[in-house]
Amino acid sequence: MRAYARGELIDADRRWDVDETSMGEVLPTLEEMGLLSLSIPESAGGLDCDMKTYAALLHEVSYASPSVAVTLSVHSMVTSILSKQAAAHRRGEWLAAMGRADNLCAFAISEADAGSDPSGIRTSAESTGDGYRINGEKMWITNGLSARWFLTLVRLRGGGPEGELCMMLVDGRSRGIERTKIRGKMGIRGSETAVIALHDVEIPEDHLVGGVGEGGRVSAITLNEGRVGIASQATGIAEACLDQMIEYAKVRRQFGQPIGRFQAVANMIADSAVELAASKALIASAADKIDAGKADLPSSSMAKLYATEAANRIAYRAVQVHGGMGYVRECRVEQLYRDARVTTIYEGTSEIQRYVIAKGLRQ
Incomplete structure (x- = not known):
């Protein structure tokens, strides 16, 4: 994995960033x-990887290509939840197909007015007797242009005062789906991000995942695993930045010596190494709990919060150590600095992670 990622994906990722392809x-x-x-x-x-192995693999991929890492993370968290919550007679068929390149998955929760707050979901589903008809628009959907499957959070009409939240699997080949690429992203430019409009999209009844009114619960389980994935993406970025810092500090000379010998630069490298190690430890702890069947939201949120914010600090230091060279596209840390930024936003902002952690500690 490491040989493939570092041998093939680094150069490809640089090209995708420049071309936004x-x-x-x-x-x-x-x-x-x-x-x-x-x-x-x-x-x-x-x-059927355990969470600890999964996190390690995402880390290695992200070291070379954060865009490929987030693509795999989103796809994998959908297949993971389907393996547990999808209708029993559908699981085998769906999951066998989802291991193929033409069956990529996407997770469609966010909307223009509903990001961190799922109560703002406006995409609706109504019963057709033998299935559901879905209408609405989803935004910021990773893998949205190529996905064959969309795990979609909707509000069921007639399911309560405002309608109950439900999770439904939408076939991307269905009539009524419109995909629009979101252009001009700061980073992770090799990863597809799209607006998905659903116009009278019909799905069978057994595409309901987890039961009526269980959309919030299914979403929480999915995001709990997904946050470990994004934390691992962040540590991949951070380790790439740290390695770039170390190497540059060896060869860049000022005042007659390598800049790595200056205490200010050495401190930046040391602080980054400590933060990277702490990030990995938090990820390992959260992954162990998931693997043991004792998953809790605060542990995954702690890993996601710390690892992503640490990655941003480490990327900042990497640019600083490189000086002017770190500010131009020619230097890889310039891209990694931009790539790191979104990790504190998607799969739940840092602010939401702090809220989840504090709420868990109060209970």
Whole structure:
């Protein structure tokens, strides 16, 4: 994995960033390597990785390409929740297909007026007797342009005073789906981000995931695992920045010596190494709890909060150590600095992570 990622993906990721083109070209290779099957049970042809192994793999991928890492993270958290919550007679069929490059998954929660607060969800579903009809618009959807499957949070009409939240699996080939690429992103430019409009999209009844009114619960389980994935993406970025800092500090000379010998630079490198190690420890702790069936929201939020904010600090230091060179596209840390920024935003902002942690401690 490391040989492939560092040998092939670093240069490709640089190209996607400059051209703002999708990393879709490597999906067939990811399929061959089994990386689209990380969270798919062995019974459906997958690898069925434990969370600790999964996090380590995402870290290695993100070191080379944060865009590929987030693509895999989103796809895998969908396959993971489907393996537990989808209708029993559908799981095997769906999951076996989702290990293929042409069956990429997306997680469609966010809307223009509903990001951190799911109570603002306006995408609606109404019963058709033998299924559901969905209308609405989802925003900031990773993998949105290529996805075959959308795990979608909707509000069921007639399911209570304002309608109950439900999670539904939408086939991307259905009539009434419109996809629009979001352009001009600061970073992670090789990852697809799209607006998904749903116009009278019909799905069968057994595409309901987790039961009526359980959309919030299913979403929380999915995001709990997803946050460990994003934390791992962040540590991959952070380690790449740290390695770039160390190497540059060895060869860049000022005042007759390598800049790494100056205490100010040495302190930045040391602080970054400590923060990276702490991030990995928090991820390992959260992953162990998930693997032991004792997952709790605060642990994953702690890992996500600390690792992503640490990655941003480490990326900042990497640019600082590189000086003027760190400010131009020619230098990789310039891109990593931009890539790190979104990790404190998606899969729950840092502010939401602090809220989740504090709420968990009060209970």
